[in-house]
Amino acid sequence: MAESVVNFVIERLGDLLIEKATFLHGVKQNVEQIRVELSRMQCFLKDADKRQDEDDSIRNWVSEIREVAYDAEDVIGSFTIKIATPISNPLKRYACFFNRASNLYDVGSEIEAIKARISDLTRSRQTYGLTVVRDRQGSSSIAFEKQRQLRWSYSHVIDDHIVGLQGSINELVAELMNEEKHGRVVSICGMGGLGKTTLAKEIYRNDHVRRYFDASAWAYISQQCKPRDVWEGILIKLTSPSKEERDHILKLREEELAKKLYQVQIEKKYLVVLDDIWSIEAWKILSPAFPSSGKGRSRILLTTRNKDLASFVDRSGLHEPRNLTEEEGWELLQKKAFPRNGDPDFIRSKDKEQLGREMVKKCAGLPLAIVVLGGLLATKETVYEWDIVLRDILSYLKRAKGHEQHSTVPEVLALSYHDLPFILKPCFLYLSHFPEDFEIPRRKLVQLWIAEGIVSRHHEAEGDETIEDVAERYLGYLINRCMVQVGALSSTGRIKTCRLHDLMRDLCLSKAKQENFLQTVRCLDEGMMVDSSSSSRMLSEAKSTGKTRRLAVFLPSDVDNLIPSKYKEDSNLSLRSLIYFHASKCRLVSWQLTKTILEFKMLKVLDLEGVKGPYEKLPKDIGGLVQLQFLSLKKTHIQALPSSIGNLIHLKTLNLQTISKLSWDPTVQIPNVIWKMEGLRHLYLPKWCGNAVDKLQLGNLINWQTLVSFPANKCDVEDLRKLTNLRKLVLNDPKHFNNLLKIFNPQNRTLSCLESLSLTSETLSFPDEVVDVTQVMLSCRRLKKLHVEGRMEKLPEYHQFPPNLAKLTLWGSKLEEDPMPTLEKLPNLRILSGWQMFMGKKMVCSNQGFPKLKSLLLRGFSKLEDWTMEEGAMPSLCRLEISNCTKLKTIPDSLRFVKTLQELEIYGCLFKINIGSEGEDFYKVQHVPSIVVRN
Secondary structure, eight states: OHHHHHHHHHHHHHHHHHHHHTTTTTHHHHHHHHHHHHHHHHHHHHHHHHTTTTTTHHHHHHHHHHHHOOOOOOHHHHHHHHHTSSSOOOOHHHHHHHHHHHHHHHHHHHHHHHHHHHHHHHHHHHHHTOOOOOOOTTTHHHHHHHHHHGGOGGGGGGGGGOOOOOHHHHHHHHHHHTOOSSSSEEEEOOOSSSSSHHHHHHHHHHHHHHHHHSSSEEEEESSOOOHHHHHHHOOOOOOOOOOOHHHHHHOOOOHHHHHHHHHHHHHSSSEEEEEEEEEHHHHHHHHHGOOOOOSSSSSEEEESSSHHHHHHHGGGEEEEEOOOOOHHHHHHHHHHHHHTTTTTTTTOHHHHHHHHHHHHHHHHTTHHHHHHHHHTTTTTSSSSHHHHHHHHHHHHHHSTOOOOOOOOOOOOHHHHHHOTTTTHHHHHHGGGGOOOTOOEHHHHHHEEEEETTSSOOTSSSTTOOOOOHHOOOOOHHHTTTTTTHHHHOOOOBBEEEEEHHHHHHHHHHHHHHHHHHHHHEBBSSOOOOOOSSSSOOOOOOOOOOOOOOOEEEEOOOOOOSSOHHHHHHSSSOOOOOOEEOOOOOOOOOOOOHHHHHHHHTTSEEEEEOOOOOOBBBOOOOGHHHOOOEEEOOTTSOOOBOGGGGGGTTTTOOOEEOOOOSSSSSSOOBBTTTGGGGGOEEEEOOOSBBOSSSSOOOOTTTTTOOOSSOOOOTTTTTGGGGGGGOOEEEESSSSGGGHHHHTTTOTTTTTTTOOEEEEEESSSOOOOOOOOOOOOEEEEEHHEEEEESSSSSSSOOOOGOOOOOOOOOEESSOOOOSSSSSHTTOOOTOEEEEEEEOOSEEEEEEEESSSOOOOEEEEOOOTOOOOOEOOSSSSOOOOOEEEEETOOOOOOOOOGGOOOTTTEEEEEEEEEOOOOTTTTHHHHHHTTTTTEEOOO
């Protein structure tokens, strides 16, 4: 990791020497000498990194190198803030001129001190016998990784690599469906990484289980057990309530909520999975909402690491999955390490098999360790490289004397970290910011990496790749190495969220603490916090080695102090990143955005998402954070921005979206200064922008990629012509849609990079003005997502649609002509959602139509009587929802041929559909695991 820090600082110093050459006159030569010396030092860091677990002296040497590199950036960074920041006031500029000599003297002295420290470290390097390690993991390491990419498998299909679980699956399915069983709770118990959640998922989606139970619900519990959140989520999932019923559930008192959830499980046959429940206390808190005994009816399946908990709940329902045998472990390792195993041209070396079997023995039969090891080996092409991995495992084992049987697992997981190219190590460590079981948004993670320079323009891009594309590629590398898990996927198949397994998160937290990468604290009382990098989660005073440069603060619901006192006393110049996480039911708290935060002048990231306060205007001192590159005020109560925010010329991401769950959306006053932020790439505006003296000017922000809630009434639509790199555009006011259409010209390909376009309405009624999207489609050929609200006379011809369109939403289009013959020809359409899309009586879907469609939602087709679907249509359909189609007579007969269909939901339709085993329509959908009908 120290290698990554030094590399980053070398790049940063190089940039400063170019960008601030005028201001560095007098110290430029010394800065260049520091950069050169750090470059030389970097050559030895790989050897030191590999050996720091062997020798405390080497570990200290690495730590000192890391700190001196950071300090060098601090010195130059703080100097440029004082000297190089543009000042518009002539008097202040005049005063700064006289301070310049003093500042140059100070920074010169500090640079000399840093040079002396580097010289001492250079001499001590010889004492430790550190040598230059030359391999393919240097600056070209990512290019080398790309050459191997085709050999890798993807972790979002990791559950398909099921080995050694079939017996447990059969046993647990039979137990859950046994109506003579007295206890209602079945527990899967075992250590982390044993595959408990994987086993539970296989049971949850088992065809026999889906048919047997009326409905099922899944809830993640984790260490932070929040009973109301759990109960609400389960009840909503089991009962599929209408909007009014949902609102009623959300207003219930906790005891009423628990009683209602308890009652529905008595009345019907439901399956509830409680995943990762940690303690008996947590079960006692949750249990009032769950029947725990009595024959038949609903069942609870829980996963836990706590055997005492499983025995306490129901000893007869305890199931402990076994560790994999060596043969099973080798089978699993092959699936991860040899993704081309099924390729007829693939040859597996006997030498690799021998080495692989030796490594499997060291994993103690733990599936997670084998999967992670397989992900590591998938990047190793030669027998020599496999032999090095085996030797690394053996060297770790020699250090782990006297540990229990499974103590080797952390070492196996740590191998993947140490094997990462230095560019990827900080990307992985950054994930330590996020809470346990947190679904990490891919888009936000990428923006944070870029804001801190972890991924920068210095990193190699292919073709027309943007820096965001490079960051997403890096995330893909971590996923392919099985260090990060895929959460949700978007409609286009891209990663939407990711997460860390508990054991991998423990490794991430441990390495982040060891490398002084991040301090993570949970505020309880003043000066007290939970040290989240400790597996015991015990209360302790926050401790850190060196300066604190990143701080993740976890707020309870009633905190009134945003900065723990320990960090108020720390050096203001050291903090680069300040990110807050808050309790999900955080009430309004009485704090103000004090100058304490605004004094951290080196801040690059300030994320206040969800931290609510009674203030209305952001303090004008925010303009002093000139290094800021990421600022999120999402879901705060800020209602006005100061004009000084225009000073944030380096800002890349600005999120001003207001609270989405309120019945009202406050207007946010935005001054006409956004045009000054020339580095801005991602802007998320509130739904309503306040009145401005002049229209907001946006046209010169040519780097923009994301513009959400474009205020057409406050901006000149013509400005959009200049945003040639825009990829995502959301317009919340369709009455300006026709004005927007004027800028689209198929010949000029205006907004030709656009991939996602949303033209939505914030009201419940759809605009009646006729819209024509033909020009948009011809101009924006890269579109993958399109959401349009408003009446259409006809659809464009199918060949006029963008070829890669994956998600299409048409609300209120009220087409008179059947849209299916056109839409079914779109080759890559995966999601089609229509609300009042078609006003005709008959709709036809042809054989081989909709070849890749996975989700179809038909809502409010109020005149539709007959829906004909030919055999062979929609061969990939997984989910079908029909709601408020009041004249539809029945579902299509040919649904029986759609073997991929997993979910069928029918709401508010007047036709009677008998789908029970004796029903006349059962043969059409008897293969569908989940069916919900509410007339």
